[in-house]
Amino acid sequence: MALTPGTRLGSYEIAGVLGAGGMGEVYRARDARLNREVAIKVLPERLGADPAALARFEREAQAVATLSHPNILAIHDFGVAEVRLDGESTKLAYAVTELLEGESLRAKLGNGGLPTRKAIEVALQIVHGIAAAHQKGVVHRDLKPENIFITEDGRVKILDFGLAKTAAAAGDGSALQTQTGLGTSPGTVMGTVGYMSPEQVRGLPVDHRTDIFSFGVVLYEMLSGVRAFHGDSGVETMNAILKRDPPELSGSTVPVALDRIVRRCLEKNAAERFHSAHDLGLALETLSSTSATAVSAVGIPPIQARARLWRWLVPVAAIVIATAAFIAGGQFAGPAAVEPAKFQRLSFRQGEIHTARYAGDGKTIVYSATWNDEPRRLYSTQEGSPDSLALAYPSADIVSVSSSGELALVQNRRVLQGYARIGTLARGSLSGGAARAVLEDIQDADWLPDGSGFTVARYVDTRYRLEFPVGKTVYETAGYVSDVRVSPDGERVAFADHPSLGDDRGSIAVVDRAGKKRTISGDFSSVQGVAWARGGKEVWFTGSDLGNARALFAATLDGTSRVVTRAPGNLHLGDVGADGSVLLWQENTTNGIRGRVHGDAAERDLSWLDWSTLPRLSADGKTLLFTEQGDGGGPEYSVFLRPTDGGPAVRLGGGLGTALSPDGKWVLTVRFNPAPAQFMLLPTGAGEAKELTHDALAHALGWFVRGGTHIAFAGHAEGRRSRIYLQDLAGGTPKPITPEGVTGVPSPDGSLVAFQGNLYAAGGAAPRPIPGSEPADRIEAWSADARSLFVRQILESGGQRVFRIDLDTGRRTLVHEIPRVPNAAVRAWFTITPDGSAYAFAYGASQGDLYRVTGLQ
Secondary structure, eight states, X not given: OOOOTTOEEXXXXXXXXXXXXXXXXXXXXXXXXXXXXXXEEEOOHHHHTOHHHHHHHHHHHHHXXXXXXXXXXXXXXXXXXXXXXXXXXXXXXXXXXXXXXXXXXXXXXXXXXXOXXXXXXHHHHHHXXXXXXXXXXXXXXXXXXXXXXEETTSOEEEOOOTTOEETTTSOOOOOBOOEEBTEEOXXXXXXXXXXXXXXXXXXXXXXXXXXXXXXXXXHHHHHHSSOSSOOXXXXXXXXXXXXXXXXXXXXXXXXXXXXXXXXXXXXXXXGGSOSSHHHHHHHHHHHHHHHHHHHHTTSSOHHHHHHHHHHHHHHHHHHHHHHHHHHTTSOOOOOOOOOOOEEEEOOOSSEEEEEEEEOXXXXXXXXXXXXXXXXXXXXXXXXXXXXXXXXXEETEEEEEEOTTSOEEEEEEEEEEETTEEEEEEEEEOTTOOOOEEEEEEEEEEEEOTTSSOEEEEEEETTEEEEESSTTOEEEEESSEEEEEEEOTTSSEEEEEEESSTTXXXXXXXXXXXXXXXXXXSOOBSEEEEEEEOGGGSEEEEEEESSTTOOEEEEEETTSOEEEEEOOSSEEEEEEEOTTSOEEEEEEEEEEEEEEEOTTOSSOEEOOOSSBEEEEEEOTTSSEEEEEEOSTTTOTXXXXXXXXXXXXXXXXXXXXXXXEEOTTSSEEEEEEOSSSSOEEEEEESSSSOOEEOOOSSSEEEEEEEEGGGTEEEEEEEOTTSOOEEEEEETTSOOOEEOSOTTOOOEEOTTSSEXXXXXXXXXXXXXXXXXXTTOOTTOEEEEEOTTSSEEEEEEEOTTSOEEEEEEETTTOOEEEEEEEOOOTTOEEEEEEEEOTTSSOEEEEEEEEEEEEEEEEOOO
8 A cells, every 4th residue: 555645644744755664554645733843653563454454553642642752752643544545544553743843763773883972861861751751661572773863953853652551551461572673573472572571572561761772772783883682593593592692792882881791781581680760861961061071171072172181181091001111110090980979769659748857867768759659757866777767747848947957847738830839847856746937928938058047939919929038138039039058157048039820930040148039040940959069159059951851960150050960850958968968859740630521420531642741721611821830831821722522632832721712712922031030922823923912011820800801810020920801902001909919719700819818809998708618728710700600629638628608698519529549649730611521630650769879079
């Protein structure tokens, strides 16, 4: 079968052939709806009639659709279309993916191995991709150079998840299967001879570690130019996999440390390989960072450095060698090898880490975590111990340890918005006992070096204040402040400065006791975790400058920044010890959306990519607006629209989607760059985006009111507190309708704003209490007739309750009892239709692994 140019599969028009194989033919095509070029993989007719082949093809599409990562081929659509071939009508199954320009790794290896630096660069991207797949429970099972593509701009893409299995089903012990090109011949053991793991060869159950072995085979071939395992027949090759080790790679171009990494990947016993792709990535990233530091320490880019240094290295080297020989009594030992950083894992349970600090002795580590779906609490551990001791402080985060060993805790946090989360500052002891409350509404705190008091980030009257010490405000913002850390000499405070309340984008700043503030880093799409390095000359922090994964950075007080290390997933800096060791945890977090829409007997998942959040339902509950804020969404986020019947989502554009117009034709979005944040209108169908605002206000959440002719939104002017504004879409300037500090939910006609148990009239009248309101209520929405409010309570158990409050009588009616989401936390975002029949909410699941790292420079 060959489709001719012009053939249409749904809304896609075939333009030409890209390749073919046993499991599919790939074509270049044009997407008529979004006016873009795509690739389409079509299942051949002979296999379309085979239920097993069709199921595998659909499984590949579903497996890739669950993954959203820059290093994994993105799938846009899947379907079955009826076409005419040779005069007869037939149905063809197809999958639509992004169109790649470049060549496969196999083609790259046609002339032998890659330079070591390039091989590590490609390897890291492969590991990033498989780590993301494993995080979603997907095992590839067929990694090989043919299934790794390198684009023209150097981006690595993992292809062909046709053999992929979810973790729950990966251990089926399938029979052997050899794959060539794009396809796989149906038959025997799953995998490709020469790249299979020993457990695949034996037909045993497999898990994520089979991908680590196959990756090791690929990395060996990239470095050496020859296959790690090969024989005159498939049987001999499989025998080599089971019984022989490939020759050592160590030599003039391959570092010993890299050879060790390959060897660990290729262990015959899966238990002796790297524990996870994340651990493998850390090892590679550390090696890469160490190599780069060694080459570019003089401030010259690595490639230029080799050329420039060579001009003077030869004569200088002769002098150095002669001098060294003289000092050593005529024996020259050569330069000492640069040791890579060492990562010692400290936590071994399933769940999320929140904070981590060294105690006074430098050996004890205190951290807060939510393990195995249990409540958040404090734990302590020590270097070399696999166990953690639970401390008697529930619902607490450790934020600082004094020089005398006294703990500073933030207890019982509540969410204001996003990452803006405040609680009670308290003092405690490692030996136990009750904590003593100190201050309310604290985001973060740190002991002063002499233990006499604190510096705090405090929420006061709808603004964040940095007090240094307590009671003396040295900085104030309408955004929020986190991760406050006092310098070793006690003269400055470093902190993460976030311009938008709840959003973790921002920069690192330092302020002194006189209130002189200096920003010492660039802007990051995510910045969390701050600590002073030894000596107080650098501030170390974790932020994302490329994509959305945070790396470890260092910045001097004059604003010079550098990368300390990168790794797959998000790194989060906890602390830097007196000996220079670092507490880092690696967090892999996904955000999703669940809901119950019209006709649903039970809740279902409405997530799309890796960080689906800020859900907004249309009035009829048939359409869901949401934002992707993770790797899939990009550093500026992406706005999507999706039918709630389970259909695919459509990306509308960049920004933060905050409201869907009543007629469904427009989406109100926030774009963050350039600052201050402004509004855009994105069309949901044909049309062009419109810049809605261009003024000095920083714009946040917005709502369509008065039938869609106006918007009400939260915003603030420079140096002022946020309030609600009303703006006519036909033109004119925004008009404030609430006092400063009042940022609630506007009524459908914009005449009232519900905020913290009160109703504020747009005309400026005194607020009146909401009848029947309770302190635990979170105001979420109005009914269509504005006679009722929907409020939500998040229970300690993790469940939720939604009530309708009649504003005339104060009567509370329970509308929805929402069960807790297993192994996940409920986020702030919630949406409900005006009649209360359908709802959706955001939730988050995270896995954190805590490490003590030595050797970082």
